[in-house]
Amino acid sequence: MRFTIGKKLALGFGILLGLMVISSGLTYLKLRGIRTVELGASEVRVPSLKLSADLQRDLNQTQNRGYQAIIAGKDQARREDARMLFDSAWNEIEKDTAALDALAPKWPLQADRDRWAEVKELISTLRLGQETAMNDAGSGNAEAVIKAGNEFADLDTVGGNYISAPLGETADSFRILLHQNEEELAAANRSAIFMMSIALLAALAVGTSIAVFLSRNVSAAITAILGRTEAIAAGDLTGEELEIVGNDEFSDLTVAIGKMQKNLTQMIISIAENAQMVANASEEFSAVSQQITANSEETTAQANIVSGATEQVNRNLQTVATGAEQMSSTIQDIAKNATESAQIGRASCRERV
Secondary structure, eight states, rough: OOOOOOHHHHHHHHHHHHHHHHHHHHHHHHHHHHHHHHHHHHIIIHHHHHHHHHHHHHHHHHHHHHHHHHHHTTTTHHHHHHHHHHHHHHHHHHHOOOOOHHHGOOOOOOOHHHHHHHHHHHHHHHHHHHHHHHHHGOOOOOHHHHHHHHHHHHHHIIIIIEEEEEEEEHHHHHHHHHHHHHHHHHHHHHHHHHHHHHHHHHHHHHHHHHHHHHHHHHHHHHHHHHHHHHHHHTTTOOOOOOOSSSSSHHHHHHHHHHHHHHHHHHHHHHHHHHHHHHHHHHHHHHHHHHHHOOOOHHHHHHHHHHHHHHHHHHHHHHHHHHHEEHHHHHEHHHHHHHHHHHHHHHHHHHOOO
């Protein structure tokens, strides 16, 4: 498989990205756990603890308002005001009870749910007893009022011991769980910070290792190739072939440099051979040129001799021509004289006749 520089870089970035994804996933799981604990504390335990305290307060309010309604005796206005406050306190208790009923399924401990079921039964018993006592005191009779007060005192024991005790235990359980949640949150935060630190250090270590590995490979390859190209540029073709390392672009460049060096060497050898052949041919041509020069000088000498002879022939021909002209003139004179002699002879003959 061809492992190019691009693939090496992609592999390095892929490893870093994988570490980042893993770190993000683990951090998400940790944060999700932290969020679950926070929700459990903020949406279940804290509201449950507050509602337990409100319920205990409202139960105490019903006892106080019920006492006020009982001791009002025949005072109808005070009795009605106390009764109104009593009913208002029980309305708040019903709201607290409904809210705790909604939160109870989310409580992690079954013991807390069992105590809550017990508290709800005692609350129903308490209200029924309070209603009965207030109704008994409604006649305004002193004995009835005293009896109702005693019954309320007995109900105080129910509200104070039988209800407050399990309700307080439940509240204490919520406090303990809330404290445990705080410790879990602190531990989860420490774990998340530790995990993120480890992931960051691992990413830095891997990234640094990859960067050093790639930089060393690239630097070594570039240094070797640069040294060889500078030697070739300086005319040194005697170096050994570069070692091919890996299967990337630098290895291709190394092969190309080796081929270039080999081709240049062959080209220079071929040029040297051709230059020797040209030198040999030049020597032969020089010898031929010298021979031609010598022959040319001899030819020139012979030509000079021929030229001298030609000039002599020309002079002789000129002399002959001049003699011929003179001979022709003489012949003409002779012919003229002969003609004149002939005419004179014919004339003499005629005179004799």
